[in-house]
Amino acid sequence: MKPSFEKVPSEAESSFQLLHLDQQSFDAAYHFHPEFELTFIRRSHGRRYIGSAVDSYGPGDLVLVGANTPHCWISEGEAGDHLAQATVIQFAKNFAGEQLLSLPEMRSIRNLLENTTGGILFRGADRDLIASKMEKCSQAVGVERLAAFLEVLGLAAAATATESVDVLFPFIPSAADTERISRVYACIVERYQQDLSIKEVANAVHLTPTAFCRYFKSVTRKTFIEAITEFRLNQARRLLTSTSLSVFEVCFESGFGNLSYFTKCFKKATGITPLQYRRKFQRR
Numbered sequence: 001m002k003p004s005f006e007k008v009p010s011e012a013e014s015s016f017q018l019l020h021l022d023q024q025s026f027d028a029a030y031h032f033h034p035e036f037e038l039t040f041i042r043r044s045h046g047r048r049y050i051g052s053a054v055d056s057y058g059p060g061d062l063v064l065v066g067a068n069t070p071h072c073w074i075s076e077g078e079a080g081d082h083l084a085q086a087t088v089i090q091f092a093k094n095f096a097g098e099q100l101l102s103l104p105e106m107r108s109i110r111n112l113l114e115n116t117t118g119g120i121l122f123r124g125a126d127r128d129l130i131a132s133k134m135e136k137c138s139q140a141v142g143v144e145r146l147a148a149f150l151e152v153l154g155l156a157a158a159a160t161a162t163e164s165v166d167v168l169f170p171f172i173p174s175a176a177d178t179e180r181i182s183r184v185y186a187c188i189v190e191r192y193q194q195d196l197s198i199k200e201v202a203n204a205v206h207l208t209p210t211a212f213c214r215y216f217k218s219v220t221r222k223t224f225i226e227a228i229t230e231f232r233l234n235q236a237r238r239l240l241t242s243t244s245l246s247v248f249e250v251c252f253e254s255g256f257g258n259l260s261y262f263t264k265c266f267k268k269a270t271g272i273t274p275l276q277y278r279r280k281f282q283r284r
Helices: 104-115 124-139 142-158 175-191 198-204 209-220 224-242 247-253 259-270 274-282
Strands: 017-023 036-043 046-050 053-057 062-065 071-075 084-091 119-122 162-165
Touching: 017 124, 036 071, 036 124, 046 062, 053 224, 062 124, 084 124, 084 142, 104 142, 119 124, 124 142, 175 198, 175 209, 175 224, 198 209, 209 224, 224 247, 224 259, 224 274, 247 259, 247 274, 259 274
Parallel strands: none
Antiparallel strands: 017 084, 036 062, 036 084, 046 053, 046 071, 062 119, 119 162
């Protein structure tokens, strides 16, 4: 997957973009844009990438992705007509002007947008209600369409059945920094199962290895080794809970070349071994 900046087109008669996707499969490149994105999967299953989080997704998956947060959905299995369907709303933070968000009645929505630096996964009744209001929004026009969208945001802000989606790096105000770090993350997504040297990644962003290490740490507050290890561990968690692969197979599938090192890293991050983690999940 190659990194890309996506220009979200504006609609002449709407302050936000609403799309009904109906494709053979989801295979968009890993990308980012300054707009927030609320995506509801109606049909498809595969892997969802948001920041450093890699998870399985299926029908009913509903996620709010923060501004400038790298993301993509990749379908798995055979492609075919109408096998990948989703409803997507993309909107800028100031979609209705700064004055609207400053109103007291908008406090909860303002807090939602300010605190969504990675992603928010919605579950249960909250998810179902938000998804139904997204459909209502898609059928409305004019003022009713805007009112329906504000209702969607209000429900998202009030939702309690949610789960935060971690990011590889914190929100970065600079567009140049965001694009450069996104290129680094794209290298990790594409090559995490292989040996990926600092020199290779530094070349991809046109820096010397020494300059890259300093730059990456200053922006992400992590070393590159810490970042790629975090990504591999997230991938390992997904494989342990969603597949029947052995711990040995998970070790190599998630990019660790040594079982003892994998176990050591996993236990340091979670407090338990990979096998204990799987058993804990299976008992839920």
